Amino acid sequence: MTAAKQWSSEAIEAVLAAQGIPLAPGRAEKIATALNAATVSGTLCLELESDPSGYARALERCKAK
Amino acid sequence: MSDPATLSLAAAAQALRARHVSSRELAEACLARISRWQPRINAFISVEQQPADEGVPLAHKDMFYRKGRVSNCGSKIRRGWIAQETSTALSRLDAAAMPQIGTLNMAEFAYGPTGRNEHWGDCRNPWNPDYIAGGSSSGSGAAVAARLAFGALGSDTGGSVRIPAAACGVTGLKTTWGRVSRHGAMPLSHSLDTIGPLARSAEDCALILAAIAGFDPQDPLSSREPAGNYSLAKRKFRVALSSDWIERHAEPEVAAAALAAARDLGATLVEVEPPEFDTLSAHCITVMQAEASAQHARWMRERPGDYSSAVRSRLESGFAVPAAAYLEVLRLRAAWLERFCTATLANADLYLLPAMKVRVPTLEQTGPRGGAGMPALLAEVTRLTRWVNYLGVPALVVPCGFDSLGLPIGLQLVGRPFAEAALLAAGHAFQCETDWHCRAPAERSI
Numbered sequence: 001m002t003a004a005k006q007w008s009s010e011a012i013e014a015v016l017a018a019q020g021i022p023l024a025p026g027r028a029e030k031i032a033t034a035l036n037a038a039t040v041s042g043t044l045c046l047e048l049e050s051d052p053s054g055y056a057r058a059l060e061r062c063k064a065k
Numbered sequence: 066m067s068d069p070a071t072l073s074l075a076a077a078a079q080a081l082r083a084r085h086v087s088s089r090e091l092a093e094a095c096l097a098r099i100s101r102w103q104p105r106i107n108a109f110i111s112v113e114q115q116p117a118d119e120g121v122p123l124a125h126k127d128m129f130y131r132k133g134r135v136s137n138c139g140s141k142i143r144r145g146w147i148a149q150e151t152s153t154a155l156s157r158l159d160a161a162a163m164p165q166i167g168t169l170n171m172a173e174f175a176y177g178p179t180g181r182n183e184h185w186g187d188c189r190n191p192w193n194p195d196y197i198a199g200g201s202s203s204g205s206g207a208a209v210a211a212r213l214a215f216g217a218l219g220s221d222t223g224g225s226v227r228i229p230a231a232a233c234g235v236t237g238l239k240t241t242w243g244r245v246s247r248h249g250a251m252p253l254s255h256s257l258d259t260i261g262p263l264a265r266s267a268e269d270c271a272l273i274l275a276a277i278a279g280f281d282p283q284d285p286l287s288s289r290e291p292a293g294n295y296s297l298a299k300r301k302f303r304v305a306l307s308s309d310w311i312e313r314h315a316e317p318e319v320a321a322a323a324l325a326a327a328r329d330l331g332a333t334l335v336e337v338e339p340p341e342f343d344t345l346s347a348h349c350i351t352v353m354q355a356e357a358s359a360q361h362a363r364w365m366r367e368r369p370g371d372y373s374s375a376v377r378s379r380l381e382s383g384f385a386v387p388a389a390a391y392l393e394v395l396r397l398r399a400a401w402l403e404r405f406c407t408a409t410l411a412n413a414d415l416y417l418l419p420a421m422k423v424r425v426p427t428l429e430q431t432g433p434r435g436g437a438g439m440p441a442l443l444a445e446v447t448r449l450t451r452w453v454n455y456l457g458v459p460a461l462v463v464p465c466g467f468d469s470l471g472l473p474i475g476l477q478l479v480g481r482p483f484a485e486a487a488l489l490a491a492g493h494a495f496q497c498e499t500d501w502h503c504r505a506p507a508e509r510s511i
Contacts, residue, residue, distance in 0.1 A: 006399060006434055007385070012385050016381065016384050016385065017384050019362075019384050020366045021362075021365050021369075021381065021384050023367060023381055024369075024374065024378065024381065027381055029377060030378075031382050031385050032385075034382065035385055035386075036142065038347050038350075038351065038390075044397055044400045044401065044404070045453060046396055046397060046400060050396045050397075050399070050400070051245065051396060052392065052395035052396055054396070054399035055395070055398045055399045055400075055402070055449075055457070057397035057399065058398075058400075058402045058403055059241070059288075059402070059457065059482045059483075060243070060409075060482075061241070061403070062402055062403060062405075062406040062481055062482050063290065063481055063482040063483045063484075064414075064480065064481040064482070064483055064484035064486075064487060
């Protein structure tokens with residue numbers, strides 16, 4: 001289990017500013033709230049060897065017979 | 066013949082072959098209806114007033130490029146942009162005698178589920194213009210429902226074919242990721258984007274899909290899996306569903322219509338635990354936000370004020386998605402797909418659920434005056450569609466009833482990868498036993 005995420009509006013402002021993205025007024029706090037609420041891995045665990053290309057093979061394995 | 070525009074695509078093609086009607090008569094019938102309906106629903110962006118090509122006319126979301134023609138992509142930024150090439154999907158429809166009669170309204174850059182559009186005007190629901198048409202393929206749903214075209218292409222990244230199909234009472238197919246070439250179609254999120262038809266029946270969707278499906282060397286991510294013939298042959302299906310979940314989470318009228326439709330399918334029903342909709346939806350959002358924001362990075366730096374505030378907000382969020390989180394979600398995708406196919410579909414061919422868990426909302430509820438509940442309502446609209454895009458599997462939406470206010474309710478069937486033939490056959494079997502798909506909004510209400 002990972003620790004709770006701690007995005008703040010200041011962190012969001014800094015992350016977007018570093019990428020050259022101007023942020024509309026009042027948006028940083030909303031984005032921080034949404035990021036803190038988002039789950040990432042759910043209930044699945046992966047092997048170290050898993051990478052995104054495994055999806056193409058899964059489509060093939062799972063297709064309708 | 067009464068109004069030939071009210072024929073299905075299959076019937077119009079048959080009438081054309083039998084010389085009971087001409088291509089010109091079909092096009093003129095559509096044009097006459099467009100002139101009557103357009104002021105009310107704002108489904109079209111451009112109309113070919115004198116279509117020259119032979120065949121049954123379709124119209125398409127304004128994001129499929131045609132060489133020398135404008136594709137505005139529902140935006141201010143691309144207003145008047147002229148395409149340098151023709152999309153593979155349009156080329157294949159041209160070759161199959163399904164000419165284009167116009168371009169259709171859509172959400173700005175296909176990034177919104179309602180059909181609201183502050184640059185081109187909101188597309189409205191033909192059953193009641195106070196209600197959303199659904200998005201992002203809003204014009205595709207509205208035009209097909211009002212019988213202004215015999216079918217339409219849409220794109221589906223998080224529900225953008227299925228939501229307007231459900232809201233407008235037409236049939237819509239979200240294809241397997243890679244089933245239809247995306248060459249020459251505006252990208253939003255390359256890991257999720259799919260192209261599919263909206264039409265008046267599963268049979269009509271099958272005709273359009275047969276024309277556009279298949280590998281395309283110009284889209285290296287398109288699949289080499291052979292395209293089916295989508296014959297709609299009658300067969301026995303086993304359909305999984307989660308009745309308790311539907312009854313507990315969907316609005317009562319939606320739940321009642323979906324569960325009644327399950328009984329009308331004529332399939333063997335199998336009760337299963339529901340997929341983890343919310344986790345999978347969250348994964349879809351992570352991928353969509355990261356990829357869409359990367360796609361729009363230059364314009365977001367140079368002209369952010371030319372986006373609507375809603376789309377700008379969504380794009381801003383994507384710049385805060387950590388790269389590791391994005392890649393972790395993509396790494397997990399294969400495992401989630403296998404879980405769906407081996408657990409949810411262990412003893413079934415298809416999974417059944419409503420297209421939307423809520424009834425069709427009003428335009429006001431989903432706009433700036435929607436109040437504090439507006440974001441939650443938008444999340445409910447897409448709650449049962451986004452998970453499908455994350456898995457990349459196909460899904461068919463068919464109309465299955467109307468709520469007490471007269472707005473359509475959509476049933477969603479989800480299949481394994483490349484199970485489009487099974488979905489269309491199941492939808493066709495349902496439509497042979499019911500007449501929801503034959504109902505059209507009344508012209509007297511214009």
